Amino acid sequence: xxxxxxxxxxxxxxxxxxxxxxxxxxxxxxxxxxxxxxxxxxxxxxxxxxxxxxxxxxxxxxxxxxxxxxxxxxxxxxxxxxxxxxxxxxxxxxxxxxxxxxxxxxxxxxxxxxxxxxxxxxxxxxxxxxxxxxxxxxxxxxxxxxxxxxxxxxxxxxxxxxxxxxxxxxxxxxxxxxxxxxxxxxxxxxxxxxxxxxxxxxxxxxxxxxxxxxxxxxxxxxxxxxxxxxxxxxxxxxxxxxxxxxxxxxxxxxxxxxxxxxxxxxxxxxxxxxxxxxxxxxxxxxxxxxxxxxxxxxxxxxxxxxxxxxxxxxxxxxxxxxxxxxxxxxxxxxxxxxxxxxxxxxxxxxxxxxxxxxxxxxxxxxxxxxxxxxxxxxxxxxxxxxxxxxxxxxxxxxxxxxxxxxxxxxxxxxxxxxxxxxxxxxxxxxxxxxxxxxxxxxxxxxxxxxxxxxxxxxxxxxxxxxxxxxxxxxxxxxxxxxxxxxxxxx
Amino acid sequence: xxxxxxxxxxxxxxxxxxxxxxxxxxxxxxxxxxxxxxxxxxxxxxxxxxxxxxxxxxxxxxxxxxxxxxxxxxxxxxxxxxxxxxxxxxxxxxxxxxxxxxxxxxxxxxxxxxxxxxxxxxxxxxxxxxxxxxxxxxxxxxxxxxxxxxxxxxxxxxxxxxxxxxxxxxxxxxxxxxxxxxxxxxxxxxxxxxxxxxxxxxxxxxxxxxxxxxxxxxxxxxxxxxxxxxxxxxxxxxxxxxxxxxxxxxxxxxxxxxxxxxxxxxxxxxxxxxxxxxxxxxxxxxxxxxxxxxxxxxxxxxxxxxxxxxxxxxxxxxxxxxxxxxxxxxxxxxxxxxxxxxxxxxxxxxxxxxxxxxxxxxxxxxxxxxxxxxxxxxxxxxxxxxxxxxxxxxxxxxxxxxxxxxxxxxxxxxxxxxxxxxxxxxxxxxxxxxxxxxxxxxxxxxxxxxxxxxxxxxxxxx
Numbered sequence: 001x002x003x004x005x006x007x008x009x010x011x012x013x014x015x016x017x018x019x020x021x022x023x024x025x026x027x028x029x030x031x032x033x034x035x036x037x038x039x040x041x042x043x044x045x046x047x048x049x050x051x052x053x054x055x056x057x058x059x060x061x062x063x064x065x066x067x068x069x070x071x072x073x074x075x076x077x078x079x080x081x082x083x084x085x086x087x088x089x090x091x092x093x094x095x096x097x098x099x100x101x102x103x104x105x106x107x108x109x110x111x112x113x114x115x116x117x118x119x120x121x122x123x124x125x126x127x128x129x130x131x132x133x134x135x136x137x138x139x140x141x142x143x144x145x146x147x148x149x150x151x152x153x154x155x156x157x158x159x160x161x162x163x164x165x166x167x168x169x170x171x172x173x174x175x176x177x178x179x180x181x182x183x184x185x186x187x188x189x190x191x192x193x194x195x196x197x198x199x200x201x202x203x204x205x206x207x208x209x210x211x212x213x214x215x216x217x218x219x220x221x222x223x224x225x226x227x228x229x230x231x232x233x234x235x236x237x238x239x240x241x242x243x244x245x246x247x248x249x250x251x252x253x254x255x256x257x258x259x260x261x262x263x264x265x266x267x268x269x270x271x272x273x274x275x276x277x278x279x280x281x282x283x284x285x286x287x288x289x290x291x292x293x294x295x296x297x298x299x300x301x302x303x304x305x306x307x308x309x310x311x312x313x314x315x316x317x318x319x320x321x322x323x324x325x326x327x328x329x330x331x332x333x334x335x336x337x338x339x340x341x342x343x344x345x346x347x348x349x350x351x352x353x354x355x356x357x358x359x360x361x362x363x364x365x366x367x368x369x370x371x372x373x374x375x376x377x378x379x380x381x382x383x384x385x386x387x388x389x390x391x392x393x394x395x396x397x398x399x400x401x402x403x404x405x406x407x408x409x410x411x412x413x414x415x416x417x418x419x420x421x422x423x424x425x426x427x428x429x430x431x432x433x434x435x436x437x438x439x440x441x442x443x444x445x446x447x448x449x450x451x452x453x454x455x456x457x458x459x460x461x462x463x464x465x466x467x468x469x470x471x472x473x474x475x476x477x478x479x480x481x482x483x484x485x486x487x488x489x490x
Numbered sequence: 491x492x493x494x495x496x497x498x499x500x501x502x503x504x505x506x507x508x509x510x511x512x513x514x515x516x517x518x519x520x521x522x523x524x525x526x527x528x529x530x531x532x533x534x535x536x537x538x539x540x541x542x543x544x545x546x547x548x549x550x551x552x553x554x555x556x557x558x559x560x561x562x563x564x565x566x567x568x569x570x571x572x573x574x575x576x577x578x579x580x581x582x583x584x585x586x587x588x589x590x591x592x593x594x595x596x597x598x599x600x601x602x603x604x605x606x607x608x609x610x611x612x613x614x615x616x617x618x619x620x621x622x623x624x625x626x627x628x629x630x631x632x633x634x635x636x637x638x639x640x641x642x643x644x645x646x647x648x649x650x651x652x653x654x655x656x657x658x659x660x661x662x663x664x665x666x667x668x669x670x671x672x673x674x675x676x677x678x679x680x681x682x683x684x685x686x687x688x689x690x691x692x693x694x695x696x697x698x699x700x701x702x703x704x705x706x707x708x709x710x711x712x713x714x715x716x717x718x719x720x721x722x723x724x725x726x727x728x729x730x731x732x733x734x735x736x737x738x739x740x741x742x743x744x745x746x747x748x749x750x751x752x753x754x755x756x757x758x759x760x761x762x763x764x765x766x767x768x769x770x771x772x773x774x775x776x777x778x779x780x781x782x783x784x785x786x787x788x789x790x791x792x793x794x795x796x797x798x799x800x801x802x803x804x805x806x807x808x809x810x811x812x813x814x815x816x817x818x819x820x821x822x823x824x825x826x827x828x829x830x831x832x833x834x835x836x837x838x839x840x841x842x843x844x845x846x847x848x849x850x851x852x853x854x855x856x857x858x859x860x861x862x863x864x865x866x867x868x869x870x871x872x873x874x875x876x877x878x879x880x881x882x883x884x885x886x887x888x889x890x891x892x893x894x895x896x897x898x899x900x901x902x903x904x905x906x907x908x909x910x911x912x913x914x915x916x917x918x919x920x921x922x923x924x925x926x927x928x929x930x931x932x933x934x935x936x937x938x939x940x941x942x943x944x945x946x947x948x949x950x951x952x
Contacts, residue, residue, distance in 0.1 A: 035831055037742075041580050042831030046572040047557035048565075051540065064536040068559045081537055088614035089525070089532040092622050123579045143743045146831065182743035187876045267528040269636035269675075270668040271929065273869070273886075276952075357538045396872040398905075400884040405905055405950035407882050409874050427875065431905070431948060462638050463524055463536070485947050486874045486882060486907050 007159035013079035027356035051356035060096030061089035104163035109310035113204035139221030147177035174200030200454030235484030239388030248471035273401025288438030298365035305470020307365035316349035368472030429486035497647035510547035520644030551582030601775035609661035648780035658774035676700025677887035704900025716862035721926035729931020738833020764836035778827035800825025
């Protein structure tokens with residue numbers, strides 16, 4: 001398909017209608033989703049979607065229109081509509097949109113993919129899921145087994161009135177499963193390798209082998225059943241050690257969201273909320289202890305995260321931005337217009353859209369905590385902990401609209417006594433205030449314990465957009481944390 | 491716009507390309523636009539027109555789906571082939587039923603009209619004018635406005651090789667407003683198929699009043715309080731239980747209704763049904779297979795009587811040892827498009843509200859409260875315990891202290907950890923049910939509620 005020609009229809013129309021800026025994304029997307037439940041195929045589907053989203057500035061205000069019809073008539077109509085919408089926007093504005101400068105890049109990039117997941121026979125995929133299912137159901141007391149595989153190929157052509165021409169393709173693979181057990185008055189659940197669908201990365205089918213899905217299934221089923229007999233997580237104040245997937249979600253909620261400049265500047269006030277990280281906090285707030293080093297890193301060098309790309313959806317080259325440096329708050333996630341609003345010379349390159357029909361908005365890239373510099377395994381960290389609770393795998397997550405007061409529940413926990421894991425604990429939970437929590441971190445494991453987790457379902461924006469984000473984390477320890485209050489009063 | 495003739499024509503094309511025993515076509519799409527404002531400025535303003543077709547093929551107990559938004563012959567042919575390829579390699583499923591027959595679809599005129607030309611034709615200029623009024627009201631009150639004004643027109647159709655045809659079109663307009671002051675905020679939201687029923691200025695006035703009234707928020711200790719939950723707050727809480735009101739959830743033993751159907755779970759004043767034809771509801775009168783949705787009474791006087799069923803789930807339940815424990819079992823037209831793992835759920839929830847003459851307004855609930863908390867809106871609600879339906883979340887955008895029958899101050903926001911079962915056992919008063927819209931759940935018809943011993947576990951710093 002002549003993408004450049006389609007782009008020229010939109011760019012020329014926008015310009016002729018009075019736009020001072022225009023960019024557009026033509027997106028061709030393909031998805032495959034397979035799932036099994038209790039020994040049967042539960043879901044089997046393929047989907048594809050192609051369309052164009054056109055963004056303009058006219059009369060100093062934004063407009064956007066999208067269509068799934070790539071004929072000349074339809075594309076030109078959408079471009080004209082975007083300009084008309086922008087002019088409507090301009091009737092209610094307090095300022096003119098300004099964009100931080102960015103060189104118009106001309107580039108091609110594909111995410112590394114050793115084995116095309118769409119090339120794997122469906123029979124092979126179903127056989128894998130049913131093998132997992134069989135292992136889970138082999139455990140007496142498992143009442144429900146669910147497993148899934150998801151593949152996505154996302155190809156995008158980006159053009160702008162500034163001269164950018166960027167063609168990117170990202171391949172994403174994801175897999176996971178869960179075992180449920182219902183007994184008496186409890187439903188317990190264990191997931192692998194992470195909750196809410198498992199692990200997702202911008203990789204090919206090679207990820208599936210790395211996850212060792214079948215090898216871990218029996219243990220996961222056994223843990224789901226064992227939780228019924230476990231002691232309730234105590235209530236009080238304790239030292240906690242979080243596994244890397246839970247720490248990844250902790251970063252997502254209490255670092256990733258509050259550093260989004262659109263939230264900070266009030267643009268999400270009605271829906272996703274604002275942020276406690278007002279502009280006066282930059283380089284003045286002690287966010288955490290000296291061990292807390294967080295980056296927002298979209299560069300391919302950071303790893304195959306769901307927040308990895310070469311250029312964002314407004315054509316800004318991917319970057320690594322220091323967010324927390326030795327505990328001090330040092331950076332935001334920005335776009336070209338929000339960067340200009342706060343006087344930054346350049347956008348941090350974090351604008352992304354769910355698909356062709358959605359406007360790019362600021363999204364987390366890979367917001368990751370860097371591993372400890374000294375060699376430290378999880379076993380060594382636990383051995384160094386006299387008394388505490390080790391918690392694994394998220395079960396519930398909630399944080400206020402300024403991203404300050406949070407509460408997380410995990411699927412499973414264990415007592416730590418005298419440097420060793422003791423009895424299993426069910427329904428573990430912890431809560432706190434973001435900065436107090438990160439200022440209580442006194443240990444984090446080293447690089448060999450670090451995993452780049454993928455969160456495929458981050459919701460934000462209106463109309464709602466779902467986006468994949470990446471979070472690198474290693475197990476870490478926090479002191480004096482409130483635990484168990486999730487069940488208080490029950 | 492997708493219409494009935496177009497749907498039939500596309501199905502003929504699908505049928506021509508298909509080799510499967512049975513084939514089903516699901517079509518949906520339309521136009522939508524959303525004007526978003528913050529800092530008294532329109533900062534995002536979007537419009538979209540899109541459609542998709544989704545084909546399900548069936549070969550002797552095996553089924554799969556393929557979806558595309560491309561309507562050219564090659565793309566439709568490829569979608570059919572993809573659906574067939576995925577279906578062919580599966581093991582046969584003895585529980586898979588033949589496609590629904592024509593007699594299972596709703597009849598013409600079976601549901602209220604939910605398509606309004608004035609909503610479908612709403613322009614960006616008209617939305618901007620609405621936003622302009624909201625912003626001017628904010629400025630006049632030294633407040634900052636943020637929110638949305640959206641409108642859409644959409645259609646969906648299901649056609650299958652057993653002769654079933656179901657079609658629905660509707661419109662929707664929605665306004666949501668947050669008014670921000672220095673240390674407080676207020677919120678309101680409303681939607682309707684008919685834009686004439688949406689009053690942006692009235693919503694802005696109430697949101698502004700809440701923002702001003704909650705300024706200088708006080709901090710009170712966490713604990714158990716009498717709360718008055720406005721309808722949006724009720725909606726966002728109770729929405730967490732209705733995905734458990736499906737037969738498949740019970741068969742999977744992942745429902746909080748496991749072993750509880752037929753038992754009194756809530757207070758006697760709680761009666762709930764699912765009714766897509768209720769005048770304050772919206773949506774299609776058929777489910778994901780094109781089967782007519784029925785009105786189902788889920789809870790009566792606090793007793794959970796029934797759950798809803800897709801066709802296949804009803805058949806499975808009839809063969810299940812659970813059959814004797816789950817009340818009436820038959821297809822109710824609440825299934826999701828197949829294949830899926832979830833089964834079904836009631837999506838048109840209506841709370842019956844109090845008996846005749848018993849309804850209390852929110853003001854009356856406040857007036858009857860010695861000490862309590864008035865909650866406008868809740869946020870980031872998640873399930874902590876799936877069987878006790880313990881939920882956590884935060885208050886937001888208008889939390890007030892009630893003392894001696896009056897709202898006396900704004901409050902810092904609370905975290906709650908509250909069992910939904912306990913909450914619906916402790917409802918002291920209700921308003922007349924209204925169409926409510928929140929952020930955590932689908933729209934419903936719910937009342938405001940005054941609830942005893944609502945469990946706030948933490949207070950935040952703003």
